[in-house]
Amino acid sequence: MIYLDYNATTPTDQRVIKAMLPYFHDISANPSSIHNAGQKARQAVESARATLAKMLKCQTDEIYFTSGGTESDNIAVKGTAFAGGKRKKIVTSAIEHHAVLTTCEYMHKFGFEIVKVPVDQYGIVDLNVLEKEVDDDTLLVSVMHANNEIGTLQPIREVSKITQRHGAIFHTDAVQTVGKMPIDIPSMGIDMLSLSGHKFYGPKGVGALVVRKGMRFDPLSHGGHHEQRKRAGTENVPGIVGLGKTCEIAIDEMDAEEKRLRKLRDRLWQGISTKVSELKLNGHPEKRLANTLNFSVKYIEGESMLLQLNMNDIGASSGSACTSGSLEASHVLLAMGVPHDMAHGSLRFSLGRFNTETDIDKVISVFPGIVEKLRAISPLYKPSITGMHKE
């Protein structure tokens, strides 16, 4: 299969698997145990923590290991909200991942006011609205670094500055950027940051929340005295070791990889958009993850394209409701003002480490036929009667 769904998840790098392997059986004790076996596990965990800190330019004791991006996001939102204080407003954006969005909405139940700041046609948060909404009652501002569906990058520094002016906490979901582009937590003014291993060639089921010193938050899971008493549960040692190795590799390779993927992605869009009519690029043309291409195909629906691609051994994803088990189209595309039918007709190709030019050219050669076939059976597409449809 030509895998073009790296934003959904990535295969674990073989070097990462190799680094993890000894920690399943040979060095498998509990890092909280005082015997030598436990201490070896402890050292491995702390050394991974140091690598993460190095990559993100933060302190080691600012890193809390979690089970993934979703848990990190939930800790950031619920943890800060439950930690108390007088502020009762949470400001987020309309295009957050559900791990932030649904979590914020859930906090309504606990008396918090939730404000979702709108985005422009490219999916960039409206800083004017943000500026107006963030006030001295605002506890938390959560705006993601890059959107997973469209890849659009947010103006993190500006959001942080507005947040700081009102003494609120700034959280960013950086699940899609960590390991793909440089991040400098202090200079970007980030108070809390979520990341997830499996989005950049690390293992699934492990992530981290970075919390700058001095921030108060309640644990999401209570229990033993792990992770500075802020995240209970026996440490997933192989997972954490794997995450450390993942970061080590990313530090070395991300720049070159970024350039390579941008070229491949642009080749893909170039190839497809010259061959297929009536496409619409979703997301910002430049301020966008180098590996992400999202566009809508007029008159046809996303899942049916995915199935056809799948029959051609190409794996991608769609912002169509039909793939998510709900009737709603992608909240991200709708928030950007994409009409419902075009939102249902969206496709996301997200590229990664194992893609080659040959992969891309295969997609370019196969895709037009798929569109043609599906448009032929679409009641919305009537070229014979109306000629070329326009927007």
Place this chain on the structure above:
Amino acid sequence: MIYLDYNATTPTDQRVIKAMLPYFHDISANPSSIHNAGQKARQAVESARATLAKMLKCQTDEIYFTSGGTESDNIAVKGTAFAGGKRKKIVTSAIEHHAVLTTCEYMHKFGFEIVKVPVDQYGIVDLNVLEKEVDDDTLLVSVMHANNEIGTLQPIREVSKITQRHGAIFHTDAVQTVGKMPIDIPSMGIDMLSLSGHKFYGPKGVGALVVRKGMRFDPLSHGGHHEQRKRAGTENVPGIVGLGKTCEIAIDEMDAEEKRLRKLRDRLWQGISTKVSELKLNGHPEKRLANTLNFSVKYIEGESMLLQLNMNDIGASSGSACTSGSLEASHVLLAMGVPHDMAHGSLRFSLGRFNTETDIDKVISVFPGIVEKLRAISPLYKPSITGMHKE
């Protein structure tokens, strides 16, 4: 190292590692993706779920995968509490794992009354008190199946009956029993059950919460539509596959293993207690996990014994405060009425799959010397002046 700390964590079985390996790289897509790669991952997850259901005699859709025992316990307590309803009382036992105990205590903040039912000298919950405390205002009763420190087994069926009489929900933390002894969720009257992979030769960072159909609970982590929308986050596919394999092995081997370990453990206690004076067995002599031996050594402290054992390449654990980073001795031993100094002087040997008679005999031969050495420097031990001390 002679590892005798299996209740803290177990090495992952080589067969489990082997089962997991293909799911890191080769079959590594997101189970929510509709392409073939995603569907292969989905099938692996669902097949693991079926194995768990088989082991626990429950339905497949009653199983929710989590990141471990702590998370499962937290979902059970917080999820039920936050789901709403009029009932405002949570009844638990004084000897629960911190993942239950601290979590219950935390719920006080949200207006819940928490009652910790005391235990007898063997660590068995007082059913009379439980009977009195569980009432029509009780939302949840959480009593563990076997205690991790002393191994004592709780009268689950009786607790369940009392709970049911008042229409409350019965949760049991079975982290220490799943895979070690047979569990039949319906016939034991369990509504919710927590388990954790790394306690029975599965991977760390994966566990499950079993919830009988019809029980309402709020997710602990909100986000995508995973696990019937009750536990968001990209599935830890290799971990889940590993957990499935772990259960498969347990189904086959647990009976024979239980007998073998009981013999080894009794040999250990027999050997130590005939050679060392003034020991006290902690936990119930019979109603106890087959692999767990906990006792207190008068006049000396646990961690110092652990360090000496460690110098002899033996790994064990202790209920002493000194190992946990708090000044309090084990809440379990104190709840059983063990005096503070004896609680500080407790040791836990927990046996497992890779222990042999040779291991046990080594411990028996080394241990008396360690006790002698430490007693010689203890101000509490004065055999020369008072002769043999008595309780």
Place this chain on the structure above:
Amino acid sequence: MQYSQKVMDHFMNPRNVGEMQDADGTGTCGNPVCGDLMTFYVRIEPRTDELEKARICEIRFKTFGCGAAIAVASMASEMAKGKTLSQVIDLSRNDVTDGLDGLPPVKMHCSNLGVQAIHEAIKDYLTKIGRQDLAEKIRGCPKEEH
């Protein structure tokens, strides 16, 4: 999404796709907001109002929608073809789903659209031949698409 082989077969090779310029009845259910839209065209023979006699002798459809929607439309068209109107009115979503060897739970809503749109086409036919009274008795698309 686990689709049966039947679903995939109908999705990849949908039967009776197309339009019909001079259809006796046409029916459309769904809308692009929900991500599914189906239009059916039927030709009736004999063109009578006797539901037991009039048959769907030709049927065509077009679909905007997911794999399930396309397969459902194709399967429904096959099931309706050659049957009397009375038989077609008795067709249910379950018949279509069963014909496809089942659908994933999240896709069940698609299975309704197929028969609904065909029923809508029959209503259209009956209305056109002056039998609003009969047409009204048939349920076509639901008023509100959620």
Place this chain on the structure above:
Amino acid sequence: MQYSQKVMDHFMNPRNVGEMQDADGTGTCGNPVCGDLMTFYVRIEPRTDELEKARICEIRFKTFGCGAAIAVASMASEMAKGKTLSQVIDLSRNDVTDGLDGLPPVKMHCSNLGVQAIHEAIKDYLTKIGRQDLAEKIRGCPKEEH
């Protein structure tokens, strides 16, 4: 728990362990409830009340406690031995911790017990020789062990 090599050395081979039947001063800090208890015995020479002259010429201890507690007692005993009372009174927990190349954060409370119990033994000595006034100026064990 990551102990330094020095800690492990003192733990495995504690110096000056034992009791003293006719000690000039004894001091006990800690209690078994907290898991740490130390008793120090000191012999003073010359047995004067001049803090600059009187020296701890012999010292013994017994400890109930964790590895850190035992190592701390051993290190503190070595540091105090041969020193004048004035010098010993100036000894702090940090001196002991530094002498041991540090202790894990959770063990820092142990490091206090060592000097405190020796100070307590000096208080006892000064009291016995009739200098309560001097004894009162020295801080021994804290009133309440948490």
